[in-house]
Amino acid sequence: MKAASLLAAALASSGAVVSGFTAPPSSRMQMSSRRCDTSPTKLYSEFALLFDCDGVIIETEELHRLAYNAAFKEFNLQIGDEPVEWTVEYYDVLQNTVGGGKNKMFFHFRETKGAFPTSEDGKAAASTPEEEQDLVDRLQARKTDLYKELIAEKAMARPGVLELMDQALADPTLKVGVCSASTKEAVTKVLDVTLGEERRKKLDVCILGDDVAKLKPDPLIYTTAAERINIDPSKCVVIEDSIVGLKAAKGAGMRCVITYTTSTEREDFYGLGADAKVPELGSRGVSLDMIFGPMKNDLDAEILVGVKD
Numbered sequence: 001m002k003a004a005s006l007l008a009a010a011l012a013s014s015g016a017v018v019s020g021f022t023a024p025p026s027s028r029m030q031m032s033s034r035r036c037d038t039s040p041t042k043l044y045s046e047f048a049l050l051f052d053c054d055g056v057i058i059e060t061e062e063l064h065r066l067a068y069n070a071a072f073k074e075f076n077l078q079i080g081d082e083p084v085e086w087t088v089e090y091y092d093v094l095q096n097t098v099g100g101g102k103n104k105m106f107f108h109f110r111e112t113k114g115a116f117p118t119s120e121d122g123k124a125a126a127s128t129p130e131e132e133q134d135l136v137d138r139l140q141a142r143k144t145d146l147y148k149e150l151i152a153e154k155a156m157a158r159p160g161v162l163e164l165m166d167q168a169l170a171d172p173t174l175k176v177g178v179c180s181a182s183t184k185e186a187v188t189k190v191l192d193v194t195l196g197e198e199r200r201k202k203l204d205v206c207i208l209g210d211d212v213a214k215l216k217p218d219p220l221i222y223t224t225a226a227e228r229i230n231i232d233p234s235k236c237v238v239i240e241d242s243i244v245g246l247k248a249a250k251g252a253g254m255r256c257v258i259t260y261t262t263s264t265e266r267e268d269f270y271g272l273g274a275d276a277k278v279p280e281l282g283s284r285g286v287s288l289d290m291i292f293g294p295m296k297n298d299l300d301a302e303i304l305v306g307v308k309d
Helices: 002-012 027-032 061-072 090-094 100-110 129-154 161-169 186-196 197-201 220-229 245-250 287-293
Strands: 047-051 174-180 205-208 237-238 256-259 277-278
Touching: 002 090, 002 129, 002 237, 027 090, 047 161, 061 090, 061 100, 061 129, 100 129, 129 186, 129 245, 161 197, 174 186, 174 220, 186 205, 197 220, 197 245, 205 220, 220 237, 237 245, 245 256
Parallel strands: 047 174, 047 237, 174 205, 237 256, 256 277
Antiparallel strands: none
């Protein structure tokens, strides 16, 4: 079945409208993460607002799941007599347990199933770490291409995200960035479609999964962002949607606001240290003053008072 047909079938059945282990970043990738150069008007910024991408800027998790399943089907992956397929319920578990697409696949094959699949019309299952890595790398590359096709057709920013980002970009006391565990290729497509090139180029920092050796829930992606923009982590506020992202933000010593989705709404975010949670930034009218106003007098002050769940 052609890729387009696989995607069409997956979308129709779901009703959707809408990373192995990462190697250390190359110098080329290090340079790519600096494409959002610091604005001269923001050299003396006091605080920072950092956005996750998937699930925060755009609710993409179902698109990721559909793209993975389409790639699995193209490769004819099977474990025993069963095709490899991730259900909505299982993908919810994955996204709240493991950061990065390749890591999700390794977790699934090694931890959930305890075996790598046969593939491509009966080809034997990978039996060495090198063969396992090669399969996962090829699956991730194909999944990314399929995902980009879906993004081009279905992408739409979550309510209130662009309004809050525009407020922050216009405020000289704030640095603004995006920190996502997804690949540069996938995230750039999402940002170009949802933010637009002009808004994306105004960002002060973009740290992506290709740029760091460890992915969320490790805090490296956020500590790296704080270093790049020269803002103390205690003065950074992260917008996240999942347990994995929350752990990364709090591990970096930052405040964290959760905009939960239908797949993460039942998680105990406050029990794990979230500073606030709301279903949508737009539905609660979240503004910069609600977040940073209290922090200007006390970095530990309660935020989103009267607005958060």
